[in-house]
Amino acid sequence: MTASQTSAPFLSIDRLSRHYGDLKAIDNISLDLPRGEFLTLLGPSGSGKTTLLMAIAGFVTPTSGEIRLEGRNLVSFPPEKRDLGVVFQGYALFPHMTVAENVAFPLEVRGMSRAEIGKRVATALETVQLSALGERKPSQLSGGQQQRVALARALVFSPPVILLDEPLSALDRQLRADLQEELKTLHRKLGSTFINVTHDQDEALSMSTLIAVINNGRVAQCGTPAQIYEKPESTFVAHFVGRSNVIDAQVLSRESDGRIRFTAGGHEIVGHSDLGEGAETEIALSIRPEKLELSKTQRDGVNSISGTVSGCGYHGNNLQISVETTAGVIRVEAQAWRLGFTPAPGDAIYVTFPDDVPVMLRRDD
DSSP states (O other): SSSSSSSOOSEEEEEEEEEEETEEEEEEEEEEOOOEEEEEEEEETTTTTTHHHHHHSSOOOEEEEEEEEETTOOOOOOOEEEEEEEEEOOOEEETTTTTHHHHHHHHHTTTTHHHHHHHHHHHHHHTOGGGGGGTTTTGGGGGHHHHHHHHHHHHHTTSSSSESSSSSSOOOOHHHHHHHHHHHHHHHOOEEEEEEEEEEEHHHHHHHEEEEETTEEEEEEEEHHHHHHHHHHHHHHHHHSOOEEEEEEEEEEEESSSSSSEETTTTTEEOOOOOOOOSSSSEEEEEEEGGGGGSSSTTSSSSSEEEEEEEEEEEETTTEEEEEETTTEEEEEEEEEHOSSSTTTTEEEEEETTTTOOEEEBOOO
């Protein structure tokens, strides 16, 4: 699977596998990544995303396959010879060293002069907004400040790739959101290639230029955040990324204008697909809750599914409504002020949506 079809790969992962006995932690993964992207490896616990990152870093030896950076196969090189910056989940700061000494460590290992080390450390600390804290010890810093020190240490020697192993997972919600913005800004400023690991869908969607969704050691889908969210290719991706109604359906016909007619629970639905002509007749449809509307009467010119309200939850500006239909329970997210009425359990209702909303999925569940 290719992250981009338009740029020559800067980093190429070719048929990479890592097996532990019968367990396939990484199973024949291929990815091509152009320079300067912010790629997030997104997946549930045990999906293989961290194993893949650690294989790139050199801390996990692949069973087979290649990892090429600008044409050089990294598999035979130890971590210290790969010249990659790594920010570990636990930050891995040296407690007996000051902030400046922690950041200087990779430069000292490389044998740089004291003058050059001082210059680079000052620049790195300024980049992460810690210039005033260089003499403090890690124990004197907050979690967010420690994360910045780890990041400064990873970028101080100007690596071509910076690897991020869930660096925000230990932070509280507001600090995590603030540092997400800082990482995005830093990525744009440096122009480096970032590879991030997370199970947090919101983090992946907001920070990344590319997302590779990992499941069972394989890449389920790779694309931009908009492609992953708006056009999931499988039931796993639709379920895992955001909230989605996944409805069993069958293909009735393909129209000359590219639209496809489906049947779901006795309702005819018009939608679209990027899966091509080879897709199975028995498929599923993904319909995002926020793209649905509710009506007390049937509307012409749009898809319409009749049902009965089975639940309605108040979430500030939004209502989350569950509608029981012959196609299954459909969840709708609507802004209360736009809806004009408050649905109540037992109400007869129509769920409506235009034909660009349903997305045809491969079944992989």
